[in-house]
Amino acid sequence: xxxxxxxxxxxxxxxxxxxxxxxxxxxxxxxxSDSIQGFTLNEMLLYYLLxxxxxxxxxxxxxxxxxxxxxxxxxxxxxxxxxxxxxxLYSEVFGRVxxxxxxxxxxxxxxxxxxxxxxxxxxxxxxxxxxIAVLFIPLIFMMMFELSYFFxxxxxxxxxxxxxxxxxxxxxxxxSGQLIPLALYPKSLLxxxxxxxxxxxxxxxxxxxxxxxxxxxxxxxxxxxxxxxIFFMLSSLxxxxxxKKIVVFGG
Numbered sequence: 001x002x003x004x005x006x007x008x009x010x011x012x013x014x015x016x017x018x019x020x021x022x023x024x025x026x027x028x029x030x031x032x033s034d035s036i037q038g039f040t041l042n043e044m045l046l047y048y049l050l051x052x053x054x055x056x057x058x059x060x061x062x063x064x065x066x067x068x069x070x071x072x073x074x075x076x077x078x079x080x081x082x083x084x085x086x087x088x089l090y091s092e093v094f095g096r097v098x099x100x101x102x103x104x105x106x107x108x109x110x111x112x113x114x115x116x117x118x119x120x121x122x123x124x125x126x127x128x129x130x131x132i133a134v135l136f137i138p139l140i141f142m143m144m145f146e147l148s149y150f151f152x153x154x155x156x157x158x159x160x161x162x163x164x165x166x167x168x169x170x171x172x173x174x175x176s177g178q179l180i181p182l183a184l185y186p187k188s189l190l191x192x193x194x195x196x197x198x199x200x201x202x203x204x205x206x207x208x209x210x211x212x213x214x215x216x217x218x219x220x221x222x223x224x225x226x227x228x229x230i231f232f233m234l235s236s237l238x239x240x241x242x243x244k245k246i247v248v249f250g251g
Contacts, residue, residue, distance in 0.1 A: 012107055019111060022048055037183040042121045043209055047181060050205040053108045055178050057137050058144040058201060059097045062089055066152030067161045086149065093145060125208060132217050133204035139224045140201050146231035153235065156242045177202035197227035
């Protein structure tokens with residue numbers, strides 16, 4: 001990742017710039033209200049900052065990696081190696097996520113410190129809540145990997161998933177509450193989202209901010225683990241069936 005240092009620097013600066021633009025946006029929104037759907041300005045800023053940090057673990061590069069290997073025929077070389085194709089992808093994606101997280105964490109901590117001092121924010125963060133929030137991270141990563149693996153497998157049939165990947169990424173940001181908290185959505189939409197697993201992606205931040213009772217957090221952990229199992233079976237069965245259709249020339 002650090003080979004192209006200029007790209008890394010520009011990427012980090014872009015994220016910081018985007019965050020401070022959101023700060024000015026929310027400051028304007030809160031000019032006429034002290035609280036919106038239970039969120040104060042301070043909580044909204046912390047929500048957006050932490051959500052962007054945890055969103056690193058919802059990496060969807062698996063889809064791009066699979067699509068590239070399938071289009072170039074390199075998947076044939078990977079399939080004949082004495083290692084699970086899925087396990088190899090899992091390891092590569094996990095390493096990439098850890099690399100991005102190690103770069104993002106110091107920036108988030110520094111930005112958060114500046115925001116806390118600038119707005120004189122009182123911090124009421126409990127260690128138990130943080131520990132429970134951390135338990136969601138590996139499950140979120142596994143769920144998103146399996147889902148991305150499923151859509152990556154589809155590229156065997158449609159050749160290119162570039163447009164699908166963009167749509168997938170946008171939908172995840174909207175359905176997970178990464179753009180704005182789900183509490184701000186209309187109730188009719190929230191009723192639909194309650195049946196989907198993507199709401200659990202915002203749980204770590206909501207738990208840290210004491211917006212979710214611990215009993216609901218424990219239930220969320222169990223349900224998220226079930227969804228991981230469902231997506232695992234879906235992606236595995238789809239990949240197994242698709243291998244009967246794949247044709248590679250060269251590679």
